[in-house]
Amino acid sequence: MKLNIGLSKKLLFTLCCILAIFTFNSFTGSDKFETTFENSPIIGNKPKLVVGIVVDQMRYDYLTRFYSRYGQGGFKRLLDNGFNCKNNHFNYIPTYTGPGHSSVYTGTTPKYHGIISNSWYDKEAKTVVYCASDDSVATVGSTTNAGKMSPHRMKTNSFADENRLSTQMRGKTIGIALKDRGSILPAGHSANAAYWFDGGNEGKWITSTYYMETLPRWVSKFNNENRVAPYLTTWNTLYPIKTYTASGADENSYERGFNGKEAATFPYDLNALKGKNGNFEIIRATPFGNSLTTDFAIAALKGEELGKDDITDILAVSYSSTDYIGHNFGVNSVEIEDTYLRLDKDLERLFKALDDEVGVGNYTIFLTSDHGAVDVPAYLFNSKIPAGYVNMLEIRDNLSLYCKNEFGTNDLIENISNNQVFLNKNVLKDKKLDLRNVEFLLQQELLKYEAIYKAYTGTSMGSEEFLTGIEAMIQNGYDQKRSGDVIFEFKPNFISYSTTGSTHGSSYNYDTHVPLLFYGAGIKHGETTLKTVIPDIAPTISVLLDISFPNGSTGNPLYMVFDN
CATH class of the missing domain: 3.40.720.10 (Alkaline Phosphatase, subunit A)
Known part of the structure; x- marks a missing residue:
């Protein structure tokens, strides 16, 4: 009798586990569990x-x-x-x-493999480097x-x-x-x-x-x-x-x-x-x-x-x-x-x-x-679809003027490239400026510009977790050692490029x-x-x-x- 009771308990436990699995899939509406097993490849027959x-x-x-x-x-x-x-x-x-x-x-993404662009500003070497160059x-x-x-x-x-x-x-x-x-x-x-x-x-x-x-x-x-x-x-x-x-x-x-x-x-x-x-x-x-x-x-x-x-x-x-x-x-x-x-x-x-x-x-x-x-964008604009061009020289000049008025220096921004702002850490130290505060103020300034859709600080990219949207895409492309201090994205169909031909790079x-x-x-x-x-x-x-x-x-x- 004890043996039968033990078997019954084990059988009941097994049935409850199976029922729980199918109940979970029913309530979540997920077929991932089933798909994983049904579509597993046969191991050992590798292509040449x-x-x-x-x-x-x-x-x-x-x-x-x-x-x-x-x-x-x-x-x-x-x-x-x-x-x-x-x-x-x-x-x-x-x-x-x-x-x-x-x-x-x-x-994986640039966050881990480190190729954050075709070329980027090297914060240590203070120069632009190419993704495959090797002297x-x-x-x-x-x-x-x-x-x-x-x-x-x-x-x-x-x-x-x-x-x-x-x-x-x-x-x-x-x-x-x-x-x-x-x-x-x-x-x-x-x-x-x-x-x-x-x-x-x-x-x-x-x-x-x-x-x-x-x-x-x-x-x-x-x-x-x-x-x-x-x-x-x-x-x-x-x-x-x-x-x-x-x-x-x-x-x-x-x-x-x-x-x-x-x-x-x-x-x-x-x-x-x-x-x-x-x-x-x-x-x-x-x-x-x-x-x-x-x-x-x-x-x-x-x-x-x-x-x-x-x-x-x-x-x-x-x-x-x-x-x-x-x-x-x-x-x-x-x-x-x-x-x-x-x-x-x-x-x-x-x-x-x-x-x-x-x-x-x-x-x-x-x-x-x-x-x-x-x-x-010129074609889109003429087709009555919102589109346009971004003057990056104007953005650089405006940011430089803002830094002069707000922080008392023209040397705070070291580089702007790949929609990223790189700050001069020595100037921050000499001026006794707080990095997070400067990042935040530059983020808010950039958001005032007509062509800029979103802007984020490097601190937030390195310390917070974003799961969806442009924020998550920027974070997946953000390398803590190589990326900038403020990152921004243009409005849809707005590019910094010539008025002829197409380009890319956005989210x-x-x-x-x-x-x-x-x-x-x-x-x-x-x-x-x-x-x-x-x-x-x-x-x-x-x-x-x-x-x-x-x-x-x-x-x-x-x-x-x-x-x-």
């Missing part, structure tokens, strides 16, 4: 190659706006056979290239200083680093982009190589002594084959220009264009224009920069024999030309539409090479972006909402409108590879993308 693709300055709506014009082998191959996270966002500011690429691969290394592959770069300013590691550690350095990592930062930061600290494009008069792919002393044979062969010069051709629309109905008029006042050509209209004779636009540098601001990147990525795939064994390799590819073109012509331009139609074909070429070299079902792809972009959806597509080995077909954030990518790939998360990762694995 992971290909990370970052399309620089790609808004989410470029997938939908141009969808009907894409072929079946590029974007549509990922959309129709992979998993689409339709509500994917950056969860920090500033939304720039350096922070974006770092966040995709480290699984301790030298250029490999060119006679210029464009190779003096490394990832040493990135504080945390990437999932590519963790894959290297997990495989005892046998899994390769290769980073490729026209921009140095778009190649170096994704590849991480332990990469076999990162390559970027040195235009000018040489037009070569280069690297730095951080990775190697001499270029591999396949890279030298690529450079010596004169693969760049043929792209100095005429850029005309891929299809008849009258069919480009997803864009504005080709001739308008919102585009900058190229030096040496009066109107920013098709066609563009690149060979004739190169002399006034940096020679080979002009290729960056055309779709042919993406084609060149694809050529080099395929050469790397073959030259490095990526995905040829059962040890997972990582290929990090960033398409930079989309950003140059967006800055130049704006997000509503025919040039942007044509660029994405051509990129679609380049992606198809890359995917076909992966099929041939690695094998269908043996590789996994994710595609995302490092930030979006705003419509040209608004046009800058934060970017694609996130997964495809290939271990990935199911589907989509979700649940909100995902950029730091979720790295832990998702880490789970797929069954490796440790990057050491600073704050994101969550997206179990819904896995194929069971």
Whole structure:
């Protein structure tokens, strides 16, 4: 009888636990518990190659706006056979290239990985530093200083680093982009190589002594084959220009264009224009920069024999030309539409090479972006949508005058950059000024300016916790050692930029909402409108590879993308 009573009590306890779990899920309306178990990936079937693709300055709506014009082998191959996270966002500011690429691969935000902008004011060195610059290394592959770069300013590691550690350095990592930062930061600290494009008069792919002393044979062969010069051709629309109905008029006042050509209209004779636009540098601001990147990525795939064994390799590819073109012509331009139609074909070429070299079902792809972009404010304003431009020189002069009147000095502000005010701590000490009080007064002064929407103190960013809104996004981008003393954000659609072309950097959806597509080995077909954030990518790939998360990762694995 005692045994039966004991069993009954255990059975009753078990049933109560199960009932409590289901009751909790019913009352909270959450299916997270169920989803976690149903969508857990099968461990042990790792892809031979992971290909990370970052399309620089790609808004989410470029997938939908141009969808009907894409072929079946590029974007549509990922959309129709992979998993689409339709509500994917950056969860920090500033939304720039350096922070974006770092966040995709480290699984965290600038608060932890430390890449707070493309360039920032170094409070210790009293100078502006670039996110990838490194004077301790030298250029490999060119006679210029464009190779003096490394990832040493990135504080945390990437999932590519963790894959290297997990495989005892046998899994390769290769980073490729026209921009140095778009190649170096994704590849991480332990990469076999990162390559970027040195235009000018040489037009070569280069690297730095951080990775190697001499270029591999396949890279030298690529450079010596004169693969760049043929792209100095005429850029005309891929299809008849009258069919480009997803864009504005080709001739308008919102585009900058190229030096040496009066109107920013098709066609563009690149060979004739190169002399006034940096020679080979002009290729960056055309779709042919993406084609060149694809050529080099395929050469790397073959030259490095990526995905040829059962040890997972990582290929990090960033398409930079989309950003140059967006800055130049704006997000509503025919040039942007044509660029994405051509990129679609380049992606198809890359995917076909992966099929041939690695094998269908043996590789996994994710595609995302490092930030979006705003419509040209002048165009928005003329369309009766609130928008405008910010005169930062005027803001600096007004703040300087305020400091003179309020604190009796013109030297209190040391630097203003990246929407941050850096105070001179020596002046604070000499004047016996309280830092918190000065921060607060400058915050209140900034809020009086018409173009400024929000302002916060560095003290609040370092001592309080913000969970939602712009405050949380600023905090996720705030590094206590590197960021400023007062941080501000402009009104929606207001930018400090030229009146032609688009830019980015804000907390608004046009800058934060970017694609996130997964495809290939271990990935199911589907989509979700649940909100995902950029730091979720790295832990998702880490789970797929069954490796440790990057050491600073704050994101969550997206179990819904896995194929069971």
